[in-house]
Amino acid sequence: MNGIFYPLHLGDPINQFFTGVVSRYGEVFHHVSVVLLLYALNPVEAMLKAAPPLLVIALIGAIAWLGARRIGRALLLMALTYVIGCLGLWDKLISTCAIMLTALVLTTVIGVPVGIAVSRSAWLARVCNPMLDMMQTLPSFVYLIPVVMLFGLGRVPAIFATMIYALPPLVRLTDLGLRQVPADVVEASRSFGATSWQQLIAVELPLALPSIMAGVNQAVMMSLAMVVIASMIGARGLGEDVLSGINNLDMGQGVVAGVAIVILAIVFDRITQSFGVSRRLRRQARSGSV
Numbered sequence: 001m002n003g004i005f006y007p008l009h010l011g012d013p014i015n016q017f018f019t020g021v022v023s024r025y026g027e028v029f030h031h032v033s034v035v036l037l038l039y040a041l042n043p044v045e046a047m048l049k050a051a052p053p054l055l056v057i058a059l060i061g062a063i064a065w066l067g068a069r070r071i072g073r074a075l076l077l078m079a080l081t082y083v084i085g086c087l088g089l090w091d092k093l094i095s096t097c098a099i100m101l102t103a104l105v106l107t108t109v110i111g112v113p114v115g116i117a118v119s120r121s122a123w124l125a126r127v128c129n130p131m132l133d134m135m136q137t138l139p140s141f142v143y144l145i146p147v148v149m150l151f152g153l154g155r156v157p158a159i160f161a162t163m164i165y166a167l168p169p170l171v172r173l174t175d176l177g178l179r180q181v182p183a184d185v186v187e188a189s190r191s192f193g194a195t196s197w198q199q200l201i202a203v204e205l206p207l208a209l210p211s212i213m214a215g216v217n218q219a220v221m222m223s224l225a226m227v228v229i230a231s232m233i234g235a236r237g238l239g240e241d242v243l244s245g246i247n248n249l250d251m252g253q254g255v256v257a258g259v260a261i262v263i264l265a266i267v268f269d270r271i272t273q274s275f276g277v278s279r280r281l282r283r284q285a286r287s288g289s290v
Contacts, residue, residue: 018149033156036102041155045098053090057081060267067274077270080263089238089260096237096264099155099230100223103162107219111167112212115174116200125175132168140165140229148233158235162226169218177211178204217272224265238264 022029048056057078065074084093118125143164147157181204189203205212231239238257245254 018146022149029150033151033154036156036159040105041098041102041159044101045095048094048098049091053085057085060271064267064271064274067271073270073274077267080267084260084263087256087260089241089257092236092238092241092257093260093264096227096239096261099158099162099235099237100220100227100268103159103166103223104216104219106159107163107166107170107223108216110163111170111215111219112174114167115171115212115215116178118171119175119178128171132171135164136168140226144229144233153234155235157233158226158230161230161233162223165226166219166222169222170212170215173211173215173218174208177208177215180211181207213272213275217269220268220272221265224261224268227261 051059060081061074061078064077065071068074084090114128118128140161143161144157147160147164151157151160185203185207186199189199194202227235227237227239228242229239231237231243238261241257242254242261245251245257
């Protein structure tokens, strides 16, 4: 039966490729790791750890209020964040948030421009869409292999694995939002003499912002999905407790850390959703009043 299949040995060429990349550019990847640690991750984590917990909780409430303009929701999210501290996981929460925020900033810096480029080029869309499909269907564990080979163990490969895993929805929703901008609005801005850059910044991106914020929301959720998986390669935080609970068959530790991750997901989800929804409602109110 096996004789009907032509053997395809893909594993060895892939291993040889990555081995060659590491041998040629290992110093470059090490330099990238050092720069990311010194100028991004460590400062963010140090700032969050230096801030009093009540100040961090108040800041979360202020951001939630700015997005939703609802004091009840802001107080609820503050209370949920306070519960994580009551569970004795505040330091782990800070470590997880530092990794998440760093990965989210990198994802946004890369994903939004790529989404803009895809929306402007049919050829690029034909090239990128199959790649995005593949990135979304690959098991998340697969992303750990190349980043560990290139960057070793620790928080930096966790950031890159999280970034790659969270990138596709942001690119897709940025592309979708820009394609859904009404053509008459674009034509009107062009008739007033707006350049392509002015048209993008002043017209298209503001109108596409609810869709882009939905992409950021999805990126946040997918980043949280990588928290436990990233702990397998040395990323500290809440996922480390879940992994320890699995290894030691400690049901209590695993459940408590899992509850904290769920609470963190609710907080980030409601904040990012509120900014996208409020922007959409304000736009609808303006269009209804015209």
